[in-house]
Amino acid sequence: MLQVSKCIPQGQGLASVLLKRATTVELDWDVRQKSRFDATDSLGRTLGVFLPRGTAVRGGDVLVAEDGSLVQVRAAPQAVLRITHCSNHGTPFDLIRAAYHLGNRHVPIELQPDHLKIEPDHVLADMLRAMHLIVNAVDEAFEPENGAYATGGHTGGHHHGHDHHHGDGHDHGHSHAPATPSAKAKLAAIPIAAAAPHVHGPGCGHDH
Numbered sequence: 179m180l181q182v183s184k185c186i187p188q189g190q191g192l193a194s195v196l197l198k199r200a201t202t203v204e205l206d207w208d209v210r211q212k213s214r215f216d217a218t219d220s221l222g223r224t225l226g227v228f229l230p231r232g233t234a235v236r237g238g239d240v241l242v243a244e245d246g247s248l249v250q251v252r253a254a255p256q257a258v259l260r261i262t263h264c265s266n267h268g269t270p271f272d273l274i275r276a277a278y279h280l281g282n283r284h285v286p287i288e289l290q291p292d293h294l295k296i297e298p299d300h301v302l303a304d305m306l307r308a309m310h311l312i313v314n315a316v317d318e319a320f321e322p323e324n325g326a327y328a329t330g331g332h333t334g335g336h337h338h339g340h341d342h343h344h345g346d347g348h349d350h351g352h353s354h355a356p357a358t359p360s361a362k363a364k365l366a367a368i369p370i371a372a373a374a375p376h377v378h379g380p381g382c383g384h385d386h
Contacts, residue, residue: 179216179226182249184242185235189250192240200240200248206256207286207297207320210235219249237319253319259303261294262312276311286322295320 189197201219209215213229227241235241237253263272273294280287280296288295295318296302303313 179224180247181244182225182227182241183229183244185229185233186240186242187236188238189240189248192248196248197240197250200250202250202252203241204252204254205235206254207322208256210237210251210253225249234324236321253321255317256320257298258288258295258316258318258320259298259306260314260316260318261296261306262292262314264310264312268310272309272311276306276309279305279309288320288322295322 186192201221201223203217203219203225205215205217209217211234213227213231213233215227217225217227219225225241225243227235229235235251237251239251241249241251243249261273261276263270270292273292277287277289277294280294280302283302285296285299285302297320298315306313
């Protein structure tokens with residue numbers, strides 16, 4: 179067994195020629211959310227992965243084996259529920275409402291601009307359909323958000339690749355006084371249109 183104890187988020191800093199030579203390993207979220215697991219790469223080598231506790235491995239990350247070889251992680255397609263809003267009778271804001279209610283239930287959620295993904299759950303699927311959302315069972319990669327205070331990994335399947343950090347003893351040489359609102363600045367009221375009542379019909383696009 180080849181031991182792996184290092185993970186490079188999205189292969190940051192590695193030359194493209196090295197990534198092309200890397201073997202691959204395909205893992206679903208159930209495995210990737212663990213910091214210790216066994217896997218088999220594309221060359222048939224058995225990998226014993228021992229990462230810092232709390233580390234979640236994402237698709238595109240690169241594992242470094244004890245012999246210096248690189249293994250690029252691919253997020254394996256898995257059964258998930260893909261949630262979209264009803265374009266005929268709803269708005270994209272319905273997805274925000276859905277994310278709020280799912281978050282209250284501590285459900286792992288993948289957030290995308292036009293859809294959400296969760297792991298299969300028929301009770302939650304019924305709840306979402308009752309909210310006039312469209313729920314489809316699909317096989318796709320799953321990259322849920324990490325918790326806001328998660329440590330040891332990176333958030334939501336992406337990595338910024340930079341730190342917002344000032345070194346110890348750093349001095350700006352000037353004070354940061356509270357910003358004074360400009361006399362010309364005005365607060366604009368944003369009108370909120372009332373949602374149209376939902377009408378069930380042949381073009382509804384979801385089950386009830």
